[in-house]
Amino acid sequence: MTENGVVCQRGKVLTADTMNPNVKKVEYAVRGPIVQRAVQIENELKEGVKKPFSEVIRANIGDAHAMGQRPITFFRQVVALCSYSKLLEDDTFPEDAKNRARRILQACNGGSIGAYSASQGIECVRQDVARYIERRDGGITCNPDNIYLCTGASDGIVTILKLLVSGEGRTRTGVMIPIPQYPLYSAALAELGAIQVSYYLDEERCWALDVSELRRALVAAQQHCSPRTLCVINPGNPTGQVQSRQCIEDVIRFAAEEHLFLMADEVYQDNVYAEDCQFHSFKKVLFEMGPEYSNIVELVSFHSTSKCYMGECGFRGGYMEVINMDPEVKAQLTKMVSVRLCPPVPGQALLDLVVNPPQRDEPSYSTFIEERAANLRDLAMKARLAQEAFNRIPGITCNPVQGAMYCFPRISLPERAVAEAKEMGQAPDMFYCMKLLEETGICLVPGSGFGQMDGTYHFRMTILPPTDKLKIVLDKVKEFHQSFTQHYS
Template structure:
């Protein structure tokens, strides 16, 4: 039973049976009044507007070093949070880089770091937005196409200076463009008042998690393997991650019987299951969900009363034709009532992925479907604390959702860059998967979408024993040796979560296409040597 959801009369009855001193504080809050001061269970934060006595927090100053903000005296949830994508392997890589080692950073989906070129039209418009005094310079007309100049002029009129704050939800004109993009993609209208532009999709994800999580009794369903943004953020906000396992043997599929059982078991323990995260296409697993999968997700959210969080940032990155990207918003609309008008859906997108790869510009959005108007107001208040998302990221979002159209001067070049970029990524996805599967002791499902391969490492007992002796997980042990030997920076599967007794690593498929063969051979040579060493 979720103790947040009981009636006040039931709460009073349960409180009496527990005794006011031992009742869960969420139950006490359901009653209100003096009983709301009942203490929380161990390990759960006590939120209060009143300052707490210093002794409840322990020492204020580290006596040995005389520091107030000493690592031992920081927020416990910050200390517990882990982000493996830039964790131990990444820090070791930075040390090697300082020593002059040449490294290949495949630990993070950062396309332009590995040589992906930006779209010309986008950079032309961004340049003119940064220097609007060039708009009327005759020399610019000979350098930039007319439609890029006109687009910049229109955006400049909408924004004014890109050095000025916008509305905290983002520029209204860009939010309308995002709404038009969503309607064109899905066939269903989108309300720009329910769209928030953010500094990348990660900020939007954290916005929702921070709003949903009230204390450690609030649980968020997250796929395993998962992108560690979710585990780290849930920890920071004091919630509890409720894992559901993707099935590697069936292409990282979802088992709704298992997910339902997981939810019911958690609720029987008194947990409140508030939301379900899914990533489509998958990160780190690279699978694409079918429409049937998405229908099941929507029905599950309706039946179990959870908020759906649709991480769809890789929607342009699809490398096969059998399972094209379909948005959760479209499936929600196709299902009709009672789903289309009740399921609370938060959908996330970004300019960082696809063939744009504009990670550094930090542009993202979240669309909120079927959310209560009061909740949208509270989220507006939350983003207002930061005043404004960055303006160049908003411009990049405008250019992503509203690119050059057929017949415009820039369209042919834009289409060529877009199509060739996507085709190259598709070839690299095949080359990477084939390279892994050619090795003894490695199996890898095909990268159907996103930017990553997630091969499974079948490590020999001697390697596992050596890892244990070194105080490392076996996959971390493998990845550290890979880094030392080759300069390839990856992420161990343990950083994403994996089935017990299995070991993986994640690498991007982003090395330049002309170097992908060299990259694969470098990995293969290392792996053969590693397996021989620990045979």
């Protein structure tokens, strides 16, 4: 812009002052300041900067393949065949993989996974998801029209929250989430301007969910918002607990009594390690409780290709099943997903393989079963290794890792360290984790990023690194914690 031939300066249209204020409230600890510093340190190491370690070990995120978990052969074969159909002429691929690829391609527009699909997802994939849920839940009927494929479970969760949030002031939607929680929830609620209603898991009882705590949180929240939604993560992230069937029944009764919309995040349903634990889906328990509950409780459950034995995070595949959703709201949900055209079609193809893997009479079956069992066995072993190692360190305690992919140890911090952290404007466990990163190259996430009881400090560590590297991580954490405690004591 010029005036009398002179260029006039003007400010940006979009600034920190003019942008959406809710976005500035969003925090996501899993890829927060610790990880940003880890990236800087990795670059410094490449540039030859001397450190007391030779590599950064990222134990901050549940990215299985980045940590060395091997892909399932059948899944990758079929996706490769779908991506490049000329490989269907290659005799090195087993016939069942070719047949599966042909079926998926026939369901795609133009016979290509590069084409858009229906917004709700490819019909045959949704049918396979429905049959999978029926097998998992002992024959309880699943309608494919209630299945929505999504870009990982995260996309589905945020979509449902968008439907739920409304009102102003004391009528603003309150969403009950567990503390500790997966930061997707707090981040999405901040972005949507919803009210976070925290209920605390009981660390003394292996992160159990107690209905009396749900009621306390609900009653307190009713003074300033309208709690309408209850979110449960099972198996738990970051806490690794597996809720009992009785607990799930209690939660469903509570949701029915208090007229709450129920969201069940079940993406770790195959990751159960403790011998006395078993995964129970919310849907199965709901329907086994009888029509007085199954006819009225509004439930959405989520699953993903990103975790379990698959670990295919990058494909961004997932689904949600809606139960008892108002037909007019369901129409609005369908409209919302249509605005985004469709989920990634390669992710839909992969999801189809997860819910419909090789069968006993097919050539890929034995390899699939062996690889699946090996991945889950390896994770179970590393879960035990981590919890036992942490419990041998004075000043650290760790509940049993019953499921999922993380442990969430509690750390005792000297008062001097807490005081110094506060002087620096940092949460004490952020202070601890940052020093751990700088001195050892181990990247963990402070418990404050997930929420925790006041006066307690934790960190989340994934159990995904290869066993030899995991042992190095555990040894370094032990040495660091001892020296940190001695220094600040």
